Amino acid sequence: MSAVFSSRSGQDHVASWYADSVPAQPLRAPLAGELDTDVCVLGAGYTGLSAALSLAERGFRVVVLEAQRVGWGASGRNGGQAIVGYGCEVDTLEALVGADDARHLFDFSREGMALLRHRLQRYQIDCDWRDGHASVPIRPRQERTLRAGMIELAERYDYPLQWWDRQQLREQLDSPRYSGAMFDAASGHLHPLAYAQGLARAAEQQGVVILEQSPVLQLIRGPRPQLRTAHGTVSADHVVIAGNALLQGIAPELEARIMPVGTYIGATPVLGAERARGLIHNDMAVADVSWALDYFRLSADHRLLFGGRASYSALPPPGLRGVMTRRMHQVFPQLADVAMEQVWGGYVDITRNRAPDWGRLTPNVYYAQGFSGHGVAATGLAGAVLAEAIAGQNERIDVFERIPHRRFPGGRLLRTPLLVAAMSWYKLRDVLW
Structure with a gap:
């Protein structure tokens, strides 16, 4: 199982029934040299591909940098269950943001499910829905x-x-x-990797450039932020960070809020x-x-x-x-x-509260993370919300940014042992009650 958790650049998909049951895809070229675009997206999982597709549908030039292959991470390996809602219950959302915003957030999630179904039909994505x-x-x-x-x-x-x-x-x-x-x-279910590959094809049909085997080493913030790899740099008006659990030092303040x-x-x-x-x-x-x-x-x-x-x-x-x-x-x-x-x-x-963590890191660097096991449908919504904000429509991203998020305690060394201890208690509660 060690290969399952490897993050070395250039690997094909990990061994799974998902990988075995879809046609092999040609390897896309890696980044080489300097590129300039409207929006650069880090990560070719559901979140990054959905954001890229939503942006391209609005007329933006988009480049996606992927360290491995399209759908290499959780997007190509998950349980395939597409569920209305988020990783937390509505009563948690009410406690975090109040009843009105909780209702808005839940209604947004229903729109996310509708968007998923719409894209499967519009782009003829065959993923066994x-x-x-x-x-x-x-x-x-x-x-x-x-x-x-x-x-x-x-x-x-x-x-x-x-x-x-x-x-x-x-x-x-x-x-x-x-x-x-x-x-x-x-709600329903689908073939995760086939869905990711279908999103990538749809994005490319809209003009998105997806570069594989291009792990980002550095985010350079500024008036025109840059994403740097070992072999090139993409400069853009806006950056979208969609690395989720695999950011690895790109944005430490975001990593501290997810486990x-x-x-x-x-x-x-x-x-x-x-x-x-x-x-x-x-x-x-x-x-x-x-x-x-x-x-x-x-x-x-x-x-x-x-x-x-x-x-x-x-x-x-x-x-x-x-x-x-x-x-x-x-x-x-x-x-x-x-x-x-x-x-x-x-x-x-x-995330600590299992609620989604989506927003703006700086005025021109956007992110979405913290799907907490409920990302198949919610990632499509996240991409649409980020694209709206980049286009100047901030109503929905403002609601998500009102959700408070805290760091996991213990820092890099202790946060995992502390979480293990907490989860052991909840597992025991399942047995006793």
Whole structure:
């Protein structure tokens, strides 16, 4: 698993079912020499590509610098679940910014989901989109919390969801583990790497220049900021920082507000259409609501894709394939004869409050980070919000900038051990309550 977390320049995608199931893409040229453009974007994941596409649709000249390949980080390795909302609940947003802005933020997230669906259709991005997402409780406390949240979303946010009791859930999900489900028909799931590659093609169709194998070494701030690599420099009127968990010294004040967290997913062998649909009849995505959560869905070729086992120490857990297989068997005992065929992972970035951290580092340097495991849909929104601000429309970015964010305690040396200790408490709470 060590290659999963490598950040050396020039690597192709890490080994995964995602990488194996899409056509190989020609390597784009790296940066060589001096370039001048309207906007330079650091990072060719969902955030950077979405920002580049939104800007190009508005007529801006855009250059994207990517240290590895398009979608090399979390955008090409994640669980593929596209969910309305953010990494925190609406009551957290209300506590941070008040009820009015919390409502604005939630409505923005719904627009982000609509934008995702629009782009899949407009640019003919084939990424195996499927409708439907279920949040499932294991313990009575979790069910009470889900039900209360569902009522709040319906009554105060005009966002109706469905509650399925155990019997209704078992008609769609053949697992004895869960007591019910909060079902969201507006959310869904997709093939992460195919989506990233589709966004890149769409951006290039609009004139965006994407340069791979071009790790940024330095951000030079000023009236016309620059991004420097070992082999060239891009000067621009505006810069967008979209490195998320992989910034590595480019903007220390941003890095201090996020924590890279290792997360993992695996794929079974092909189960066949009948056996796969016997597990999840309606082909929805599913996630439980524990701190150490499990999430799963079916692939287009009838595998079970099963994720979980986050590592807050940023080190891959020992015996990962066996651990993931045992967790899968807890959810689906009928797969006792099936083991994970592949397991992979990578970093996501979390904030202390799990709320999104988007805004302006300087008047001409913009950023979006802190998706906290909910970035598939929210990154498209982030790109649109940043593009609006660069074009002079600040209404939405101003709302996001009102969300307060604090550094992780402990600095570089101690912040990871402190987070490990805190997460151990939440995992214990999942077991005891």
